Amino acid sequence: MEKFSRWRDQGTGIQPFLPPVPANADHSPIQKVFTAVLMIVKPVTGVVKFILVSILSLAFVLLETVGLLFKPVAPLHKLYHRLISAILIRAILVLLGFFWIKKETVSLRRGRSGAGSRAQASSRRAAPSGELIVSNWSSYIDILYLAFRYDPVFTQMYSATLTVRQITLWEALRQTGSYPELSPPAGIETFPLLDFVKDMHKSGSGPVVIFPEGTTTNNRAILKFVPVFKGWSVPETSIEIKIMALKYDYQKFAPTFTVGLDNSYRFGHLFRTCAQFYNTLSVKTLTQEESPSNASFSAIEGLSSTPSGAAIGVVEPVEEDSLGSVMINLMGRMTRFRKLGLNVKDKADFLDYFILRNYGISSSSTVKKTGAVGKKAASSTQGSSRPRRY
Structure with a gap:
């Protein structure tokens, strides 16, 4: 849309904040009939699955409440919460059309033999407490997948202070597509990310998730990271870092969720997701041997190659956040997504204008x-x- 052209990245021409629109294509008469049938069947399917998702969500809330009885016994409470998350959230993902989620641990080193089997074995191990999971962010599906797979500690990041705070699963879902909070509200205590991860490790609270883009995109590119890793070492060996990338393949409807200003947006998108017969999500994780938390990692190696189609003229703030520059480059090489010069503040400006245009x-x-x-x-x-x- 030309009215949003000011948020088109100059180096790549990509508009990362607009919901993806499938290209128009000529269809045969048979395909047109099939499409007409789907227009009748999908709403019915959407209603049924939406009701079932609501029931499972309510059951999850009730079981979480019951689980508070086990809170005095931390290991038992953690096991109980992990169990209900794995069962109920996975069932919700199935209802949303994600029957099979492709998981792959990748190596970026050329000519590396035997890496696949070792990487897959590594990916099957549970994420240790205090591990930092660094991921791109495109949808509430990302939150559900991470909750099902790792039962992690979700965080909210503030670009004005470069600090984070712990949030619940429901808060993380609500923030998806919402207006990004650039500064913490008055009275809210926040922490530097490295200190927070180390505290979670000491308390045995599970892996920590951070979305360094600070907001959702339409899964076509990677925004400039908020310099939340500023001052960290390269490599950063005091914690374990897992770099992850989630990618959606679609034809008609994209599960990505860039604008979720109120419940009408959220429930409308959720209903359309339920109406899909199937959706596709692939998850790539960089092997720990090539993670920037590995003692043998080299920053020069991390920045030695740029992803295909990387933005021309984008100057990465290596001096400001050297570790963040390394990780965005690694994530781009994993996904083949382009790296953009836009950031979370541009998303806030986009939403300002989006509201004006629509209301x-x-x-x-x-x-x-x-x-x-x-x-x-x-x-x-x-x-x-x-x-x-x-």
């Missing part, structure tokens, strides 16, 4: 109903107060 600028009451508006909304709305960002 107008003359009526503040209309904008307030969305629960979100940005600086441009406030400056363009004459005589109206600035509504709360969602």
